[in-house]
Amino acid sequence: MKKILAILLAALFCVSVTSCAAKPNSPTSNTDSVSTEAGNEPTGEKQKITAWAWDQKFNIAALKEAEKIYEAENPNVDIEIVEFAQNDTIQKMNTSLSSGTTSGLPNIILIEDYRIQTFLKAYPNSFKDLTGIIKHNDYSSYKLDFMTIDGKTYGVPFDTGSAVLYYRKDIIEQAGYTEADMADLTWEKYVEIGKAVKEKTGKYMLTLDPNDVGQLRIMMQSAGTWYVKEDGTTPNLQNNAALNEGMKIYKQMVDAGIAKSISEWAQFVAGPNSGEVATVPTGCWFTPSIMAEASQSGQWKIAPIPKLGAIKESVNASNLGGSSWYVLNDVKGADVAADFLAKTFGSNNSFYEAILKNNGIISTYLPAAKTDAYNIAVDYFGGQKIYSDISNWAAKIPSVNYGLHTYAFEDIIKAEMQNVMAGTKIEDALANAQKQAEAQIQ
Amino acid sequence: MTRTIKRLFSYLFLIIASFISVFPFYWMIVGATNQSVDITKGKLTFGLAFYDNLKNVFTTTNIAQSIVNSLFISIVTTLLAILISSAAGYGFEIFSSKARKKLFHFLLLSMMIPFAALMVPLYRLFSRLNLINNYLAIIIPAAATAFLIFFFRQNTKSFPKEIAQAARVDGLSEWKIFFRIYMPMMKSTYAAAGIITFMNVWNSYLWPLIVLQTSDKMTLPLIIGNLNSSYTPDYGMIMIAIVIATIPTALVFFIMQKSFVDGMLGSVK
């Protein structure tokens, strides 16, 4: 009876080894039969392009607007938009790309900026070089550097995560500060104002989630540094002055009792909506969440994000989040997909005006910032021209190379941050983090 | 006297346990009637937004189609899985032999590996079979599970073998014994297996996500995942979708649980 099992096992093993050995060469289905000039010659059959993105009101809405514009010009192209949650797109891409098949992958995919280099390096030749299809001067350099490898740019930049300080004018004034005080803050001053707010109004200055250290990302990028060095792989934790300073400020916020501890996105949104917190320092994509609470209309303002006073490179501009569009090489219709991106996200002012008006999407396409749409006074923010403010601040964002290990190293830092809260010296924590990070990338 | 006290204690315990269990359910239903802003603030009373939330979910997402898809996949998979796995569980227990026992223990190994480790090879397999974006890719791997085989094998231990023996003497074939005698007698086991399998398939997320590609094929959990991944999640819509997603399993449970009451009644004695 043992024999039967042994034979079964052996047979299985043979099957799997042979099938591993006989890796299929690139499937025949993915050669691109379309000429480089897409669109203008009706071939009788509709050319189908697929795009994946997340968020109905944001990315999908922008895609739909672009689709409308492009399909009007190119009636023989049909663009199919499929919604997948952000993490889900990552799982699907990794599974498909690493199993060596392109069946079921889309032509166009939206990828978060922090992750793109991982994809470009882990799956070489999977993404189309888009260097020629956009004018590089049309975008801020902070949005192009991380998607460029060996002089080839692989993406079309999309939204900005330009960091802003949302603050409640009324609460700040009760604490004895003015609008002028809020402009161009340092984090040190911010903590001081926070203490006054807590003392005089009983409200928290901000919420902090120990599982989400976006604050540290904002602080680091404001000084032009990141978890990795310029090369995108070498850990840059131990001697990273901005990170060290950021952790110090973070601890001060918690120790001073000006930060409400939360553990969930819903609680992060509830902070401003319920009137519990006076400020929210985060990416400008948070605007719709602030505006969801109609009763607070007119009480909110935005200011540039604070900078690290002790770090001379640090400026009052930074970034949190943001994504860009990429095209897969081996999926039929790659050229048409690239053309679609070039004609819409890559060059079209009126398109950008439309998505700002309809969906509040602030792009990284510089010419769009000069259009009228960006000069609207927003009633909810007391008539402040928030879009033009955000665009102006975005122009000053220092460029960093996010590299390959943002999430891996950040998990190490999160763990060390907890040790720091418990009393470990920051220098020791960072030295330890550096050791772990180096071990991880061997 | 002590009987009454015991009884009271039972009721008290069950009432507390039920309350704790039902509370999140209540909260979900309340959430479905409130606006997103109020839900995040932790409002616990019914609101007036139920109709709006419902309208929003049905107009902005593909939810109607996804309910049909989920129902189809879940019902087909459940029936198939129960049939195949119960036959195997029965076979392993009734026709017990050293070889089959070894095979059974070997099959158990298959449930011990985290699914994440199987995803890439499995995806490769199905893309070679040309079944990507096909429901078969979801149904086939779930059609036989070590979990169900194990469950049926353990329950078959309480099946009176002399009944099967008597039927054999009467000249019934082995499959007839299985279908006509074993199945009706093991009603409550089948009910439990049905409930659990339906629930697992209905809620499965990762594998359907990986193999499905187009909007028209998506299942309900994927739609909820999409709602939840927005930069500004609309919790009112999410709650409605969740309530809709919970109803079928609760319903299946409610229908099937009758057999826990009359498990042995009507069985061959």
Place this chain on the structure above:
Amino acid sequence: MNKKENRSGWGFVSIAAICILIFSFYPMLQSLITSFQSGMGVNLQFAGTTNYKRLFTDPQFLAALKNTVTYLIVQVPIMTILALFIAVLLNDNQLKFKGLFRTAIFLPCVTSLVAYSVLFKSLFAQDGIFNQFLMTLRIIQQPIQWITDPFWAKVAIIIAVTWRWTGYNMIFYLSALQNIDPSIYEAAELDGATGFTKFFRITAPLLKPIILFTTIMSTNGTLQIFDEIVNLTNGGPANATLSISQYIYNLCFKYTPNFGYAAAVSYSIVVMVGLLSFIQFKVGGDKND
């Protein structure tokens, strides 16, 4: 067993066995091969036992292992006993509203994870209902940092998992209790047996196969615990609640993908569950007479 019966035996088990061999063991073998390779994404190189050696020095894996074993030791006994207790209570013929209680206690495992995580986090929040309740009763003076304190976060996970899966395990016991012939109890009652004796003399021995089944299943489920961790604490604070499955997920999808190392970590779970199941089978006396 005669030849004919032996053939029938193979007939009954073959379809399921073939399905599992193709759709589980074939991928399992491939991932076993992958576990001896290393590299990011598709750039895999043969690496011998490097991945397996790395397990012993990887602080994140060791933290995950420690947490997962903690869950197992605390969680499985609590849940199994609680489920059995409730099932026996509910199997009482004179109890009113049985269907209602049964459905209520089963509901948590039907409740969607999304709702469950948002709700649990708000209950466990610093100013959430749990803390308010405990402070009102004067059980604690200071609010407990449920989600952000390493110890209490583990407790929160165990509470949440117990809440979610007790009703699920109860179902197995309930269905098995129905297969016990009531006349056995009647006979015992005539002999003057009390509730306790009935449970330990009749119910427990007859339920042994199912108790074995649920403990093996819960062991397997707990060692592969993923959903609750990701949704409630996301492994934090400081990896205090990180589970092995979540670490595997991170290695595949959150970090730069390293499928080779992820496969090696996966096989550490296979080895553990396999060993524990083997012991449980031996202890549970799984004999086929």
